[in-house]
Amino acid sequence: MGGQHAAGRTELEHPETGVGRLILTSWRIASEHGGARWWWVRVHDSPENLRESAYRRSQEDREFWKDAVLGCCQPVRPWTDGGELLIWPPNGLAGVIRLSAENLFTEVIYHELVHAACAVYRMNFARSVDLGTGLEDMAPEEDLAYIYGQLAADMDTELKAWWTRLRGAVEGA
Numbered sequence: 141m142g143g144q145h146a147a148g149r150t151e152l153e154h155p156e157t158g159v160g161r162l163i164l165t166s167w168r169i170a171s172e173h174g175g176a177r178w179w180w181v182r183v184h185d186s187p188e189n190l191r192e193s194a195y196r197r198s199q200e201d202r203e204f205w206k207d208a209v210l211g212c213c214q215p216v217r218p219w220t221d222g223g224e225l226l227i228w229p230p231n232g233l234a235g236v237i238r239l240s241a242e243n244l245f246t247e248v249i250y251h252e253l254v255h256a257a258c259a260v261y262r263m264n265f266a267r268s269v270d271l272g273t274g275l276e277d278m279a280p281e282e283d284l285a286y287i288y289g290q291l292a293a294d295m296d297t298e299l300k301a302w303w304t305r306l307r308g309a310v311e312g313a
């Protein structure tokens with residue numbers, strides 16, 4: 141990553157590799173149900189940057205992230221001892237949700253939130269949501285995320301259209 145960036149952008153350097161990760165903005169979102177958990181939402185400047193950052197952070201099946209990923213959800217790893225769950229991060233950090241500026245579509249965003257919700261469910265209630273917990277058997281959760289993402293995007297479109305019509309009616313009255 142080069143050193144010339146538009147104002148407002150933040151270049152974060154990986155503490156070990158020193159490689160820059162261009163992140164346009166980031167914020168935190170949280171849920172309380174079953175125990176407080178929060179996520180970093182990072183908006184990368186490009187899908188390539190998103191994939192590279194996801195690849196670098198990943199601890200298994202790293203090749204997966206080089207694919208055509210438009211957004212991703214990377215939960216934290218629990219502290220384990222010989223495979224035995226010891227504890228999730230006591231500060232409530234659940235993981236990072238990565239989005240890219242050119243793919244900030246409601247469908248992509250809500251899709252990743254399904255993965256985030258499933259991950260929090262695993263942390264707070266049961267290790268399995270009966271949708272598969274590993275990358276290789278993640279397909280059912282993936283399908284759920286697609287269905288919910290598309291429904292939510294449609295809902296969003298209709299809501300915006302309704303509000304626009306309502307505002308038009310009020311202003312025209």
Ligand SMILES: [Zn+2]
Pocket residue numbers: 251255282285
């Ligand atoms: Zn997915």
